[in-house]
Amino acid sequence: METSRPTRPSDSVIEVTDLHRHYGAGATAYHAVRGVDLTVGRGELFALLGTNGAGKTSTMELIEGLATPTGGSVRVFGRDPYRERAAVRPRIGIMLQEGGFPGELTVAETGRSWAGMTSGARPVEEALELVGLGHRRDVRVKQLSGGERRRLDLAMALLGRPEVLFLDEPSTGLDPEARAAVWRLVRELRAQGTTVLLTTHYLEEAEELADRLAIMHGGQVVVAGTVAEVIAGRPSRIGFELPEFTGTALPVLAGAEVTVDGRKVTVHTTGLQDTLTDLLGWARHHGIALGALDARSASLEEAFLAIASEASHQPEPEAPARPTARRRLIGSAR
Amino acid sequence: MTTAPMTTAPTAAGPVGPPSTTARRLLALGRAEGTLLLRNRTALFTALLLPLLLIGGRRSMLKQQAESNPGLDVDALLINGTIGGILAFVVYYNLTAAYVARRNELVLKRLRTGEARDVEILLGTAVPAVSLALLMSTLVGVGGAAVLGIGMPVNPLLLAAGIVLGIGIMIGLAAVSSAFTKTVESSGITTLPVLLLSQFGSGLLIPLEVMPERIADFCRLLPTTPAFQLIRIGWTGTDGSAAATGFGGSWSTAAPSLATGAVWLGLAAWGAVRYFRWESRR
Numbered sequence: 117m118e119t120s121r122p123t124r125p126s127d128s129v130i131e132v133t134d135l136h137r138h139y140g141a142g143a144t145a146y147h148a149v150r151g152v153d154l155t156v157g158r159g160e161l162f163a164l165l166g167t168n169g170a171g172k173t174s175t176m177e178l179i180e181g182l183a184t185p186t187g188g189s190v191r192v193f194g195r196d197p198y199r200e201r202a203a204v205r206p207r208i209g210i211m212l213q214e215g216g217f218p219g220e221l222t223v224a225e226t227g228r229s230w231a232g233m234t235s236g237a238r239p240v241e242e243a244l245e246l247v248g249l250g251h252r253r254d255v256r257v258k259q260l261s262g263g264e265r266r267r268l269d270l271a272m273a274l275l276g277r278p279e280v281l282f283l284d285e286p287s288t289g290l291d292p293e294a295r296a297a298v299w300r301l302v303r304e305l306r307a308q309g310t311t312v313l314l315t316t317h318y319l320e321e322a323e324e325l326a327d328r329l330a331i332m333h334g335g336q337v338v339v340a341g342t343v344a345e346v347i348a349g350r351p352s353r354i355g356f357e358l359p360e361f362t363g364t365a366l367p368v369l370a371g372a373e374v375t376v377d378g379r380k381v382t383v384h385t386t387g388l389q390d391t392l393t394d395l396l397g398w399a400r401h402h403g404i405a406l407g408a409l410d411a412r413s414a415s416l417e418e419a420f421l422a423i424a425s426e427a428s429h430q431p432e433p434e435a436p437a438r439p440t441a442r443r444r445l446i447g448s449a450r
Numbered sequence: 451m452t453t454a455p456m457t458t459a460p461t462a463a464g465p466v467g468p469p470s471t472t473a474r475r476l477l478a479l480g481r482a483e484g485t486l487l488l489r490n491r492t493a494l495f496t497a498l499l500l501p502l503l504l505i506g507g508r509r510s511m512l513k514q515q516a517e518s519n520p521g522l523d524v525d526a527l528l529i530n531g532t533i534g535g536i537l538a539f540v541v542y543y544n545l546t547a548a549y550v551a552r553r554n555e556l557v558l559k560r561l562r563t564g565e566a567r568d569v570e571i572l573l574g575t576a577v578p579a580v581s582l583a584l585l586m587s588t589l590v591g592v593g594g595a596a597v598l599g600i601g602m603p604v605n606p607l608l609l610a611a612g613i614v615l616g617i618g619i620m621i622g623l624a625a626v627s628s629a630f631t632k633t634v635e636s637s638g639i640t641t642l643p644v645l646l647l648s649q650f651g652s653g654l655l656i657p658l659e660v661m662p663e664r665i666a667d668f669c670r671l672l673p674t675t676p677a678f679q680l681i682r683i684g685w686t687g688t689d690g691s692a693a694a695t696g697f698g699g700s701w702s703t704a705a706p707s708l709a710t711g712a713v714w715l716g717l718a719a720w721g722a723v724r725y726f727r728w729e730s731r732r
Binding site for chain 2: 225232233
């Protein structure tokens with residue numbers, strides 16, 4: 117797999133070099149992050165994509181300064197986010213995958229207590245309005261819907277007007293309307309210069325929001341760059357069904373890879389227009405009707421699925437034996 | 451449930467709060483935790499009523515012992531025991547359950563993403579328990595002394611040292627106990643060993659001077675004994691083994707308790723750092 121390194125922006129806010137993270141030790145050790153390099157520039161929106169247990173959340177936690185790496189280094193504003201947390205934390209906002217707010221406090225009380233622990237906090241009402249929770253201020257957190265709880269979490273991350281915002285699956289559990297609203301908000305924040313690092317398993321979300329993205333698998337960044345860079349070099353796909361009797365062999369399609377499964381044919385090609393022209397010319401010449409004809413350019417989704425399946429065909433290095441204690445964390449790191 | 455539109459622009463300009471300081475963070479955490487305590491009837495009952503409901507039992511137990519041990523200062527011991535009970539139930543028991551609840555709700559994990567340091571999170575969560583314990587102890591001390599006609603504390607500094615040591619050790623023990631407690635419900639069981647030892651083995655229900663000497667010596671080494679002894683010496687000028695002394699003399703009586711108390715405070719703090727769990731393992 118070819119890894120395209122992002123060009124390093126001159127004003128980078130996050131720099132991650134050869135990052136490693138182990139859980140446990142000895143026979144039960146699990147190597148969750150295996151040599152990740154990342155650079156996120158000021159004002160950039162960077163998305164971390166990956167399959168289950170790819171190491172996205174583990175990587176995020178190290179960048180946020182919630183844990184120390186086993187190897188490699190993390191710099192946020194040029195500082196160590198773990199050792200120099202007092203200097204870094206007031207400038208960042210973090211939204212975890214699962215919000216942890218006492219169920220018996222109201223939304224406003226939760227906001228007030230967070231404001232007391234946040235430097236330069238904006239008014240709580242303002243933060244709640246940002247995420248559309250202003251009308252729920254006197255409701256106990258336990259009575260909020262899952263989506264509302266996610267938005268409360270986001271509001272708390274935004275309280276300190278952070279320069280860098282970390283969002284771990286910000287739109288999971290949101291209905292489509294609320295998701296669109298969160299996207300709008302994130303875009304506005306970015307427009308004002310906020311740097312955003314987010315993880316997601318919605319490819320659409322990355323495509324919609326991210327300036328650059330990285331696809332992780334097995335604790336490593338398999339590919340990184342802009343959406344265009346990531347899907348460049350990925351083949352387009354043509355699919356169709358042959359009629360029962362064609363009497364003619366399929367044409368030779370230059371530069372394409374043809375897979376036949378009964379009557380179903382899939383063609384992968386880097387020259388979609390030429391291959392399609394050849395195919396359609398052949399079909400017209402022989403009077404063959406191609407059923408369920410479908411042609412599509414390479415997309416992020418295809419790139420992602422290809423990476424996931426290519427990688428899963430190979431045995432993972434060091435065959436990780438996951439200690440039970442981490443199973444849940446990794447399992448939920450979608 | 452309807453979704454309100456998110457319309458407000460997240461402008462960078464606008465009013466900005468002050469920088470976050472340790473004091474502000476402790477206050478913010480303590481206020482939230484206080485609200486939660488007020489909304490938790492079980493916790494509130496245990497904290498407010500249990501130590502007071504136990505007064506009758508303490509009194510009859512001490513009186514019984516006074517029959518075979520003439521000279522036992524039942525009234526002073528009753529106040530001492532009630533303050534010890536307040537520290538055990540209000541600070542230790544209540545805080546253990548609070549740590550477990552916040553951990554299981556992932557509140558502690560979320561708090562750690564903010565500016566508060568670990569020790570501030572632990573102490574901030576303890577603010578309402580500690581405040582309540584101080585308030586109740588003051589009321590019991592002042593009220594009890596007035597009702598029972600006990601004199602002013604002989605050495606207020608030792609009394610204060612005992613209360614501070616007691617609170618610190620109880621917080622540390624609560625942090626350690628919470629690590630071995632899965633749910634809030636099971637905290638009633640996991641806290642029993644410390645609760646029983648602190649009530650029966652630290653001179654509250656059975657004064658050390660009426661115990662066989664060997665057992666008394668052992669009990670002096672228990673984590674909560676030194677703090678309770680200091681409270682007693684600070685108030686009455688004696689630990690019951692000799693005649694009461696004045697302000698100057700009380701220091702030498704208190705010296706061993708000060709030393710073991712300081713060691714236990716260190717151990718409890720070390721244990722809290724070493725064993726405390728910030729996230730639940732499910």
